[in-house]
Amino acid sequence: MDLKSKLIALIQNGSEIEKCMNDLNLHLRETFQECHDYCFKSGQVYEDVLLLKIDSILDYLHDELNTGHWSEVPVTTRQTFTCVSFIKALVIVSSGADESVRNALKCVDLGLLLGAPLSENCGLMTQAAALFSESMSKPSSVRVLSKRKLPSNLGRVHGKEVPVLHCPSIEHFNENHFKPCYPAVLKDCISHWPAVTKWPDVNYLLELAGSRTVPIEIGSHYADENWTQKLMSLREFIYDHYLDSSSLGYLAQHNLFDQIPELREDIRVPDYCALAREEGVDPDVNAWLGPEGTVSPLHFDPKDNLLTQVYGTKEVVLFAPCDSERLYPHEGSLLFNTAQVDPYAPDLDKFPKYRGAGAYKCMLEAGDMLYIPLRWWHHVSALEKSFSVSFWWS
Numbered sequence: 340m341d342l343k344s345k346l347i348a349l350i351q352n353g354s355e356i357e358k359c360m361n362d363l364n365l366h367l368r369e370t371f372q373e374c375h376d377y378c379f380k381s382g383q384v385y386e387d388v389l390l391l392k393i394d395s396i397l398d399y400l401h402d403e404l405n406t407g408h409w410s411e412v413p414v415t416t417r418q419t420f421t422c423v424s425f426i427k428a429l430v431i432v433s434s435g436a437d438e439s440v441r442n443a444l445k446c447v448d449l450g451l452l453l454g455a456p457l458s459e460n461c462g463l464m465t466q467a468a469a470l471f472s473e474s475m476s477k478p479s480s481v482r483v484l485s486k487r488k489l490p491s492n493l494g495r496v497h498g499k500e501v502p503v504l505h506c507p508s509i510e511h512f513n514e515n516h517f518k519p520c521y522p523a524v525l526k527d528c529i530s531h532w533p534a535v536t537k538w539p540d541v542n543y544l545l546e547l548a549g550s551r552t553v554p555i556e557i558g559s560h561y562a563d564e565n566w567t568q569k570l571m572s573l574r575e576f577i578y579d580h581y582l583d584s585s586s587l588g589y590l591a592q593h594n595l596f597d598q599i600p601e602l603r604e605d606i607r608v609p610d611y612c613a614l615a616r617e618e619g620v621d622p623d624v625n626a627w628l629g630p631e632g633t634v635s636p637l638h639f640d641p642k643d644n645l646l647t648q649v650y651g652t653k654e655v656v657l658f659a660p661c662d663s664e665r666l667y668p669h670e671g672s673l674l675f676n677t678a679q680v681d682p683y684a685p686d687l688d689k690f691p692k693y694r695g696a697g698a699y700k701c702m703l704e705a706g707d708m709l710y711i712p713l714r715w716w717h718h719v720s721a722l723e724k725s726f727s728v729s730f731w732w733s
């Protein structure tokens with residue numbers, strides 16, 4: 340079977356794709372119909388012209404996705420983005436042009452990043468991406484030359500050590516940490532994860548996912564004015580920002596595991612996530628992959644977190660929610676959860692109340708998990724190349 344037929348075979352319910360057309364205005368619906376008919380009925384059409392038409396639909400949807408707050412974008416708009424991205428990938432593959440598989444994969448990844456899973460064809464895009472990845476040539480291996488470890492700066496922060504526990508029972512964790520909202524470093528809880536042995540070899544990630552498009556944060560940290568975000572292939576990120584850490588880039592807070600389900604098989608949701616404050620929900624799982632020197636400035640999140648260190652060392656400074664006023668959160672709605680004070684170099688003239696804040700601090704080594712209770716402030720810096728996985732739940 341050729342690639343186009345394999346892609347079409349992934350569709351479980353074709354009428355779901357046709358339904359998505361209803362979300363478009365009449366003119367765009369006609370254009371989409373034309374592209375759809377080309378893919379499924381084959382006609383004498385120039386792919387270049389079709390691709391231009393599909394891009395005009397994607398541009399229109401892109402504007403819709405970027406209007407208002409992301410959480411308020413109707414899921415049907417995101418599903419239509421998924422469908423159109425899939426059709427675009429089909430047209431690209433049919434064209435058989437140079438690099439067509441790479442370009443089709445990029446288009447499917449954008450569908451995964453910005454779209455939403457369809458109701459009946461929910462695995463369509465991840466399966467399409469797996470098909471493209473399989474049919475691409477595998478890269479030659481790289482050796483990681485720099486195993487640089489930056490010196491710790493924790494000595495500059497006056498504070499208490501976060502308690503360290505060895506794989507505590509769920510009851511102990513619940514009574515002493517989860518219920519009272521008190522942080523802890525949990526050791527020896529992830530030795531059974533395949534990720535612990537597989538991920539430190541960057542060639543594994545390159546081979547499995549080197550051609551996948553991922554969002555990368557560029558700049559010293561997200562509250563810096565020169566900070567930006569870019570989409571690039573994981574390979575580009577690894578070569579340009581991870582192996583060569585002179586240009587700081589961070590694959591941060593990205594749900595890589597929904598995008599690439601093969602990677603999810605390498606990790607396990609910690610048993611502690613079964614504890615719940617209200618109704619139990621599945622945790623939000625995010626990847627944090629970066630070189631030595633990445634910094635997440637002092638901020639808090641609305642959920643409990645188990646920040647898990649698959650490899651590399653990070654150091655973390657924490658403050659309880661009752662210290663919020665002493666940390667001077669940024670004003671305005673965008674950075675309200677980020678502090679103006681840098682706990683490593685506090686400007687006490689500007690931020691005098693910081694004197695009264697009580698820091699907690701810890702090192703997070705490979706294999707450790709840090710329990711960060713909801714709304715606790717945390718500042719995280721990587722001393723080495725590092726891969727962490729966070730589990731946010733409540």
Ligand SMILES: O=C(O)CCC(=O)C(=O)O
Pocket residue numbers: 627633634635640644646717719720727729
């Ligand atoms: O590891 C990091 O850089 C930050 C992690 C973090 O802020 C989180 O998991 O909420």
Ligand SMILES: [Fe+2]
Pocket residue numbers: 638639640717
């Ligand atoms: Fe965080």
